[in-house]
Amino acid sequence: MNVASGTFGTWHETATNIHLALMAGALDGLGYGRSLGRYIAEDGANVPGAEALAQSIAAEPGHPLTAARADLLQALREGRVSSGRVAIEHRWKQASILASAWKHGVPMTVHPGIGYDIISNHPIFSGSVIGRAGELDFKLFGGSVEGLDGGVVLSVGSAIMGPQVFEKSLSCVNNMRLQSGRQIVQGHHIYVVDLQDGGGWDWTKGEPPKTNAAYYLRFCKSFSRMGAPMHYLQSDNAAFVHHLAHALQNA
Template identity: 30%
Template sequence: MKKKYQPLDFSAVSTYSLASRDNKVNIADHFAGEIRAGLSLREFATRLPRLLGAESLQAVAELVVAARQKRKPVILAIGGHVIKCGLQPVLKGLIEAGAISAVAMNGSAAIHDFEVSLIGATSEDVGAVLHAGDFGFSAETGQGMNRALAAARESGAGFGQAIGAHILAANHPHADYSLLACCVKHGIPATVHVALGTDIIHQHPEADGAVTGEMSYRDFKLLAAVVAELGDGGLWLNVGSAVLLPEVFLKALSVAQNLGHQVSNFSTANFDMIQHYRPLQNVIKRPTSGGGKGYTITGHHEINIPLLAALIHEGLAEAGLQGEEV
């Protein structure tokens, strides 16, 4: 027989005074300030709510300034979409200000950066050309990048150095928009981490897997050297890479620890339009489990990264560090 239920009588429910309750949000500590016309950037920043994503964004900007003051690395790791969002001028400004110590990217980011420097445009319409067998076969991209890698092999340079130096040496018309060229020009590590078969230059007749692999492996070793210095105040920023760069970071961190470097008490942040498993585990949680903190900022790169850069520049200016050499 099914049991018949009678509605509960709420008349005896106990209550308490609202004034006695602990609250996670209050006007004095968390609410946004008034936004009006004519605010300076600093005034705008101080009016952001001190909670959730806005608080994390401000915290990351403050960590960049603090790392700069301690002369600890700030490593920017980016996926290809960051370049396709046209953020090179923003990132270049941070490099020139000394806020970014090293840049790591995947193969697609390097390709988009190369194409922008050469013709001022990138990102072909894949769907329109895939079934015609034309996707990814631009001669200038495949020939230019593969030849630059092969030519630099004997010099001991890595992938990022080879492409950035080639862009400058070949006097690409839009070299000022190249992040790799900017890194080479300012003497900071630029590393490219490739998964063979994932990038359009791998399908060109001049592609050489041995060259590509060796040049990218050199960059992994170089990146590991920078990661080894992250401890006690450094910062790893993962922007728009859901798999490859979080994995590269974890392995670079592991090898640095294995070789005796004490890499702890540093911070990480993951910027992406959605949060994925590997960045959460391999950037936010696992690396900072020995000390430090990880931050997640969800949203569009073309909005969040300029906001972050603006906050960093303000912080550097207040600290008297704008434009100072790292």
């Protein structure tokens, strides 16, 4: 097994290309989702040379991009990536959600964790690169939540990350609105889809008591607290997405 041989979590192609995309994207202020989307859509990235990066860092040490430049400079000096045009053909980019989002200007975000992906043990792995990209995407996600009034939240198949990211983002947006004398986000509706049965609870009535097992379903409980009607549908996630796409195409 890969764990017994000490090689699990060291996927080279995946780790190298994700980090290259994120490091190149960070130089343009892009987060995780948009960096990967551009990398796929444009079949690679342009990487500046080590000398140019070092000069930029020395000339503007307080620049907002200095840390991102330093991460890329270190990767270049360690031989993890190469400067110049790095071409990676993506033959099926038309099927990529990330590439399509980049192409159409849709704010696609990715919310990473540190240590649980198949790239975490690879020598190129950088918590600062991953963390920076995730921070930018959390802010980008918050920008969408800022415009949520009267809108719809659709969560499909995310038991933990989806509700938790939305919860923190909505709280942040509401906090900033209240500080500026504005009303909190309102008038939105939340729809949650997952394989589980929702605990047999009618979530349109609010959350169940702690004595009910359904209370501990995070993907339902968190969303039910987000200041809007929450509707739950038990469904195969892939089947739901296919039916939704079909319905939208024929609407």
